[in-house]
Amino acid sequence: MNEEVQFIVDSAKENMDNAIAHLESEFLNIRAGKATPSMLNGVKVEYYGALTPLTQVANVNTLDAHTITIQPWEKQLIPEIEKGIMTANLGFNPMNNGESVIINVPILTEERRKELAKHAKAEAENAKVSIRNDRKEANHELKKLDISEDLLANAEIDVQELTDSYIKKVDALYVIKEKEIMTV
Template sequence: MNEEVQFIVDSAKEQMESAIHHLEAEFVNIRAGKATPSMLNSVKVEYYGSLTPLSQVANVNTMDAHTITIQPWEKQLIPEIEKGILAANLGFNPMNNGESIIINVPILTEERRRELAKHAKAEAELAKVSIRNDRKDANHELKKLDISEDLLANTEVDVQSLTDLYITKVDDLYVIKEKEIMTV
């Protein structure tokens, strides 16, 4: 296979893999009822004049399935961490005991579980659209090349099979996440 053709196929594969990684990252942000430190990944804290990720200024742990504890490395950061959690708009109400911050993660209602499942479905659809766009871009680039029609057709089939593979991965990830969300 021509080097340029192989480069386009490899590039499309890389882009599709990137869409999968992005989807996995989005799914981590959709909580499924159990408390995890990753729920606070989007929290930024004002620390010496710059916004810093919470994980860089405190230890974030889970006490049990519904409680997250945050132990700041410097006690004066407690109010800033509370502000950061509220500003992240995660729906959590931090409680301060003077030494650390405790967050009780409420149990999800059936309605909220359905909303989260819809959100997960929407993220999966966005990933599929991204993968299809990567296929379209690859096919467009292939048509620009000066290659035989047979090679073009065969390569388009290869790109389509890559697309099908990654769409299936997205569907599999969604099924797992939906089951996780809907399990009480």
């Protein structure tokens, strides 16, 4: 196969890998009932005038399946941590005991589970759109090349097979996440 063609196909594969990686990171942000430190990844805290990720100013751990504890490295950060959690709008109500911040993660209702599953489905669809856009871009780049029609047709088939395999990966990831969300 022509080097330029191979480069375009490899580039499309890399972009599709990025779409899958992004989907996986988005799925980590969708909670499935169990408390995990990653639930607070998006929380920023005002620290010496700069918004700083929570994990850079405190230890974040789970005590049990429904409790997250945040142990700040400096006690005066406790109000800022509580404010950051409230600002992140995660639906948590932080409490402090003077030493650390404690978050009780509520058990998900059936309605909330369905809402989260719908959100996960939307993220999966976004990943599919991204993968299809990568296919479209690759096909567009292939058509710009000065190659034979047979080579172009074969390259387009390769790109389509690649697209189909990544769409299947997205579907598989969604099925796993949906099951995780809907399991009580």
